Amino acid sequence: MSKNIKKVVLAYSGGLDTSIILKWLIENYGCEVVTLTCDLGQEEDLTGVDKKALTTGASAAHVVDVREEFAADFIFPMMRAGAIYEGRYLLGTSIARPLIAKKLVEIARQVAADAVSHGATGKGNDQVRFEISVNSLAPDLRVIAPWREWDLKSRTDLNAFATKHNIHISASNKHYSMDRNMLHLSFEGAELEDPGCEAGEGSYIVTVPPEKAPDKAEYVDVEFERGDPVAVNGTRLSPASLIKTLNEIGGRHGVGRIDMVENRFVGMKARGVYETPGGTILHAAHRDLEGITLDREVMHIRDSLIPRYAEAIYSGFWYAPEREALQAFFDKSQENVTGTARVKLYKGNVYCVARTSPRSLFRVDLCTFERDEVYNQADAEGFIRLLGLRIQGYKTRG
Numbered sequence: 001m002s003k004n005i006k007k008v009v010l011a012y013s014g015g016l017d018t019s020i021i022l023k024w025l026i027e028n029y030g031c032e033v034v035t036l037t038c039d040l041g042q043e044e045d046l047t048g049v050d051k052k053a054l055t056t057g058a059s060a061a062h063v064v065d066v067r068e069e070f071a072a073d074f075i076f077p078m079m080r081a082g083a084i085y086e087g088r089y090l091l092g093t094s095i096a097r098p099l100i101a102k103k104l105v106e107i108a109r110q111v112a113a114d115a116v117s118h119g120a121t122g123k124g125n126d127q128v129r130f131e132i133s134v135n136s137l138a139p140d141l142r143v144i145a146p147w148r149e150w151d152l153k154s155r156t157d158l159n160a161f162a163t164k165h166n167i168h169i170s171a172s173n174k175h176y177s178m179d180r181n182m183l184h185l186s187f188e189g190a191e192l193e194d195p196g197c198e199a200g201e202g203s204y205i206v207t208v209p210p211e212k213a214p215d216k217a218e219y220v221d222v223e224f225e226r227g228d229p230v231a232v233n234g235t236r237l238s239p240a241s242l243i244k245t246l247n248e249i250g251g252r253h254g255v256g257r258i259d260m261v262e263n264r265f266v267g268m269k270a271r272g273v274y275e276t277p278g279g280t281i282l283h284a285a286h287r288d289l290e291g292i293t294l295d296r297e298v299m300h301i302r303d304s305l306i307p308r309y310a311e312a313i314y315s316g317f318w319y320a321p322e323r324e325a326l327q328a329f330f331d332k333s334q335e336n337v338t339g340t341a342r343v344k345l346y347k348g349n350v351y352c353v354a355r356t357s358p359r360s361l362f363r364v365d366l367c368t369f370e371r372d373e374v375y376n377q378a379d380a381e382g383f384i385r386l387l388g389l390r391i392q393g394y395k396t397r398g
Contacts, residue, residue, distance in 0.1 A: 014037065117145070
């Protein structure tokens with residue numbers, strides 16, 4: 001242990017891992033610990049979390065409301081890019097980490113800390129996300145990752161440590177490993193460690209089971225301006241309020257449940273259960289509106305870049321030059337993505353049923369099946385002949 005560490009800022013949730021880490025840092029580093037708890041819209045009562053940190057030994061405890069910043073400056077840019085990892089995951093955990101890292105650095109500067117600390121394990125992606133972000137913003141700060149240093153190797157060990165040090169841990173923390181913010185809720189552990197086992201209903205909180213969702217479909221209008229959602233059913237909302245509203249609507253229809261095995265950046269496969277009701281609605285509505293507002297070639301180039309962008313976020317490179325360069329392209333592509341998409345929610349599904357835009361590229365006079373004076377169908381003959389020249393040469397080559 002380094003004896004040069006005098007003050008550490010700990011990303012603190014008040015749960016099992018970070019409560020133990022707080023006590024462990026004090027005991028093993030002999031340092032002062034300041035905690036940081038971010039309100040990311042996790043729908044958790046944070047009242048008393050600062051008191052718990054102080055009771056456990058923290059010298060100071062900071063609780064910061066970053067909900068609007070999280071939505072506007074992190075979730076929305078990602079949504080403008082249409083980001084999705086490995087075809088299904090909407091990056092709910094991944095996108096929160098660079099913001100938490102940013103706040104860790106800000107508090108560390110305020111209190112003149114030598115280091116920051118997090119509760120990510122040595123097996124997961126979060127350690128990479130936190131540490132690359134901190135190193136990008138403040139390379140002089142030391143990052144302490146207890147899971148890579150201590151001799152506590154399991155949840156059982158952590159519970160024993162908590163008992164020994166009189167640290168109260170709620171029963172809900174002892175079954176699954178859970179992460180929640182305004183965009184999503186994720187579960188890992190317990191029966192989910194067997195990919196052949198169906199997830200128990202305890203691994204879903206935000207959404208009702210689709211079979212128990214209402215028997216009547218619900219229509220939702222989502223309005224966008226330059227790629228960002230601004231209103232739901234005609235009511236303009238702040239970014240965080242808009243996501244919360246869609247979470248409530250989507251949750252009652254069982255929308256946004258995903259059970260998948262993904263490829264972690266550190267090299268292993270992992271099974272997780274995710275609930276992203278509002279994000280699922282936004283992703284579907286946004287993509288649908290782009291159908292009438294994005295140029296074909298721009299859309300195709302954008303689609304080819306989505307995997308690289310999603311991988312950058314998933315792997316912790318939010319502050320990297322490649323993510324920022326890709327963001328510039330995506331944001332340029334969104335300048336005309338303004339209008340309203342109507343979606344239909346029913347039994348866990350999202351159906352896009354209508355879309356309108358003042359910037360629409362859709363021309364009825366070109367695509368109509370009725371008589372028109374614009375398109376000369378005879379022109380298609382030469383077009384098709386030219387397209388086929390390359391194939392003719394390939395097939396007739398000796």
